[in-house]
Amino acid sequence: DAKTTQPPSMDCAEGRAANLPCNHSTISGNEYVYWYRQIHSQGPQYIIHGLKNNETNEMASLIITEDRKSSTLILPHATLRDTAVYYCIVRVAGAGSYQLTFGKGTKLSVIP
Amino acid sequence: KAGVTQTPRYLIKTRGQQVTLSCSPISGHRSVSWYQQTPGQGLQFLFEYFSETQRNKGNFPGRFSGRQFSNSRSEMNVSTLELGDSALYLCASSLERSSGANVLTFGAGSRLTVL
Numbered sequence: 001d002a003k004t005t006q007p008p009s010m011d012c013a014e015g016r017a018a019n020l021p022c023n024h025s026t027i028s029g030n031e032y033v034y035w036y037r038q039i040h041s042q043g044p045q046y047i048i049h050g051l052k053n054n055e056t057n058e059m060a061s062l063i064i065t066e067d068r069k070s071s072t073l074i075l076p077h078a079t080l081r082d083t084a085v086y087y088c089i090v091r092v093a094g095a096g097s098y099q100l101t102f103g104k105g106t107k108l109s110v111i112p
Numbered sequence: 113k114a115g116v117t118q119t120p121r122y123l124i125k126t127r128g129q130q131v132t133l134s135c136s137p138i139s140g141h142r143s144v145s146w147y148q149q150t151p152g153q154g155l156q157f158l159f160e161y162f163s164e165t166q167r168n169k170g171n172f173p174g175r176f177s178g179r180q181f182s183n184s185r186s187e188m189n190v191s192t193l194e195l196g197d198s199a200l201y202l203c204a205s206s207l208e209r210s211s212g213a214n215v216l217t218f219g220a221g222s223r224l225t226v227l
Contacts, residue, residue: 034215043204043221044155044218098216100216101157102147102154102155102156104154
C-alpha cells in the first residue's frame with residue numbers, strides 16, 4: 001500500500017470549513033483514497049473515498065490532485081461533533097482490500 | 113438497518129486466561145475483519161474472513177485466532193493473555209465487491225483489559 005502523510009493535528013473554528021490534507025506520493029493507479037474518522041473510543045466511521053475524480057457526499061468532499069499524489073478532505077461547516085481523528089488511507093480495490101493500514105491520522109479539534 | 117454488533121463491550125481478564133469476542137456483521141455483509149487498537153501501536157489489522165475462510169492475516173502471534181460461521185457472524189479468540197493484549201478490538205464488515213472500492217463499517221468495539 002502507498003504510504004500516507006498527514007499533519008498530526010489541526011484546529012478549526014466551528015462553522016468554518018475544515019480542510020484536512022493528505023500526501024500519498026507513491027500511490028498506484030489502482031489504489032483508492034479512503035477517509036475514515038474516529039471519535040474518541042468509538043469505532044472508525046467511513047467518510048468518503050475516491051479514485052481520480054473529486055467526490056462529494058452528505059458528510060464531506062474529497063479533492064484529489066490531478067497527479068493523485070495528494071488529496072484534501074473538506075468538511076464544509078465543521079461542528080463540535082466533528083472533533084475526531086481523521087485517517088487517510090490508500091488501498092487497492094477488489095478482493096483483499098479489507099486490510100487497511102491506519103497511520104496516526106490528523107486530530108481535528110473544532111473550536112467553539 | 114442494524115449496524116455491526118460486538119459483544120461484550122467491556123471485559124476484564126487476568127494473564128494466562130483466554131477470551132472470545134463476538135461480531136455480528138450487517139445483514140448481507142459476508143466479509144468480516146478484525147482490528148486491534150492500542151495507544152502505542154494504533155489500529156492494526158488482525159485478520160479478515162469471507163465465507164468462513166480466512167483470506168488475510170496480519171502480523172500477530174498464533175495466540176490470536178478467529179473463525180466465521182455460515183451466517184457470517186465471526187468470533188476471535190486470544191489465548192494465554194498477556195498484559196499487552198489490553199486493547200480495543202474492533203470488528204468491521206463489508207459487502208464483497210469484485211471490483212471497485214470496499215467500504216468497511218466498524219462496530220463500537222470490545223475493550224479488553226488484562227490484569
